[in-house]
Amino acid sequence: MNHLAILPLLFLLSGAILAVLAGTLNKNAPQVVAITATASALIASMLGLRTVTQNGPISYELGGWPPPIGIEYTLDTLSAFMLVIVTFIGMLIAIYPARIAFDHVVRRNVPVYPLTLLLLAGLTGVMSSGDLFHLFVFLEIFAIATYGLVALGGDRGVFASFRYLLFGTIGSGLYLLGVGFLYFSTGTLNMADMAQILPEMAGSTTILGALGLITTGLGLKMALFPLHIWLPDAHSFSPPGVAALLAAVQVKAGAYALLRILFDVFGPAYTGSAGLPVAQLLAWFGMAGIVYGSVLATRQSDVKRLLAYSTVAQLGYIGVGIGMGSRLALIGAVLHVLNHALMKSALFLVAGGIIQRTGLKEIARFAGLGKRMVPTMSGFAIAALSMVGIPPLAGFWSKFYLIWAAVDENNWAVALVIVSSSMITLVYFLRMFETIFVRDASEAIVANAKIASPTVIGTVWALCTAIIVVGIANVAIVRNFVGPIADSLIG
Numbered sequence: 001m002n003h004l005a006i007l008p009l010l011f012l013l014s015g016a017i018l019a020v021l022a023g024t025l026n027k028n029a030p031q032v033v034a035i036t037a038t039a040s041a042l043i044a045s046m047l048g049l050r051t052v053t054q055n056g057p058i059s060y061e062l063g064g065w066p067p068p069i070g071i072e073y074t075l076d077t078l079s080a081f082m083l084v085i086v087t088f089i090g091m092l093i094a095i096y097p098a099r100i101a102f103d104h105v106v107r108r109n110v111p112v113y114p115l116t117l118l119l120l121a122g123l124t125g126v127m128s129s130g131d132l133f134h135l136f137v138f139l140e141i142f143a144i145a146t147y148g149l150v151a152l153g154g155d156r157g158v159f160a161s162f163r164y165l166l167f168g169t170i171g172s173g174l175y176l177l178g179v180g181f182l183y184f185s186t187g188t189l190n191m192a193d194m195a196q197i198l199p200e201m202a203g204s205t206t207i208l209g210a211l212g213l214i215t216t217g218l219g220l221k222m223a224l225f226p227l228h229i230w231l232p233d234a235h236s237f238s239p240p241g242v243a244a245l246l247a248a249v250q251v252k253a254g255a256y257a258l259l260r261i262l263f264d265v266f267g268p269a270y271t272g273s274a275g276l277p278v279a280q281l282l283a284w285f286g287m288a289g290i291v292y293g294s295v296l297a298t299r300q301s302d303v304k305r306l307l308a309y310s311t312v313a314q315l316g317y318i319g320v321g322i323g324m325g326s327r328l329a330l331i332g333a334v335l336h337v338l339n340h341a342l343m344k345s346a347l348f349l350v351a352g353g354i355i356q357r358t359g360l361k362e363i364a365r366f367a368g369l370g371k372r373m374v375p376t377m378s379g380f381a382i383a384a385l386s387m388v389g390i391p392p393l394a395g396f397w398s399k400f401y402l403i404w405a406a407v408d409e410n411n412w413a414v415a416l417v418i419v420s421s422s423m424i425t426l427v428y429f430l431r432m433f434e435t436i437f438v439r440d441a442s443e444a445i446v447a448n449a450k451i452a453s454p455t456v457i458g459t460v461w462a463l464c465t466a467i468i469v470v471g472i473a474n475v476a477i478v479r480n481f482v483g484p485i486a487d488s489l490i491g
Contacts, residue, residue, distance in 0.1 A: 018033045035095055059072055079128055092349075098113075101244075102242065115149050131191065167229060225285050251315060258282075342463050346380075
């Protein structure tokens with residue numbers, strides 16, 4: 001059973017290598033390999049989640065070398081929960097039509113699927129690593145794959161990729177420098193060992209400096225306001241499938257690493273009132289990001305750019321939950337990781353379906369699409385309503401727990417920001433609804449808009465079904481998975 005901690009990573013890394021080899025023989029073979037690898041990784045992740053829920057955390061010592069000398073892979077409820085999210089979204093992107101997902105006609109020796117599998121492998125490595133330096137290695141693996149995939153978006157995609165490369169390198173450098181400070185102070189890189197040593201060194205300026213560097217570096221990876229500068233262009237100009245991966249799971253790796261390091265490694269002795277005010281800063285920057293992203297989204301005319309700024313706002317919710325740090329707030333933050341992954345990937349895949357059938361990206365030109373592309377736009381409506389927070393859809397519950405946490409702590413500023421942001425989100429989606437479902441279709445729409453391909457509709461509705469199921473089954477999900485995650489983080 002210990003192998004479940006590393007199996008998803010092995011499936012994805014092996015798939016990336018096989019996809020390269022398969023691509024030399026047949027242009028369609030890499031997609032088959034990608035579907036098989038992601039499905040296998042999803043099954044292993046689900047088995048891992050069931051195992052750790054029933055029997056507790058598991059550990060795998062790479063090469064048989066015990067930590068702290070060897071590299072340790074760990075699987076607990078939080079990491080297993082994140083692995084299920086990553087592999088599920090990854091499998092749907094692998095199934096989604098390649099021509100739309102990557103805005104690219106797949107040819108031999110063009111490694112779009114190997115890069116996708118490498119991106120997913122890097123994410124799973126971040127989730128299962130029990131070593132701070134090993135976590136850095138996987139942060140770089142998925143970042144390098146992302147740079148290549150974003151560049152598929154043409155000239156503007158190349159520019160966005162270069163900007164992301166610059167900011168990503170800064171974030172990685174800050175994180176690595178912080179890890180170096182920790183290693184020289186504690187003599188270990190293993191997270192569990194470090195968590196035992198750090199309480200004895202409370203007040204050390206070196207450790208506090210390391211905390212600040214690591215938090216800033218991961219904030220850049222997560223695109224938390226005001227460190228989000230690279231995100232709007234990277235999401236807007238990359239192909240729809242790549243944008244879905246970035247918004248749904250890639251930026252969540254930074255959020256996961258923040259949760260793991262702040263709560264499991266440093267703890268309240270360093271993040272509370274006695275240490276750096278990291279928690280307060282995360283909460284305030286999260287609120288600023290919610291307002292900034294929501295307002296900027298209302299001003300966008302391009303559908304993908306609107307969704308990109310919406311992502312900035314949604315990441316703010318997660319930052320607020322981490323910053324508040326209470327059980328209810330952490331439940332809201334972890335739930336929003338799941339909910340946003342489902343909602344935003346569905347919206348980006350709908351955008352891809354629209355672009356494929358009509359060639360349009362301007363929202364004002366979507367008039368009448370609701371009548372011409374009924375299955376696709378119905379999926380859009382469900383995902384959008386969930387983003388607003390309409391019950392009983394999934395998006396309602398994460399906002400509900402965050403507001404509950406804010407009220408419980410008399411933090412009315414957080415509650416006001418979340419409610420206000422939901423109203424702003426409602427405004428820009430209602431404007432889109434009016435264009436899509438109420439206005440008459442233009443002649444160009446009538447001539448070009450057709451029902452999307454069954455694969456597009458299937459992937460979109462798989463996500464929409466998950467949005468509905470997660471909303472309805474919220475109590476069971478919180479009781480069995482998210483609640484225990486919050487309890488383990490706050491100790």
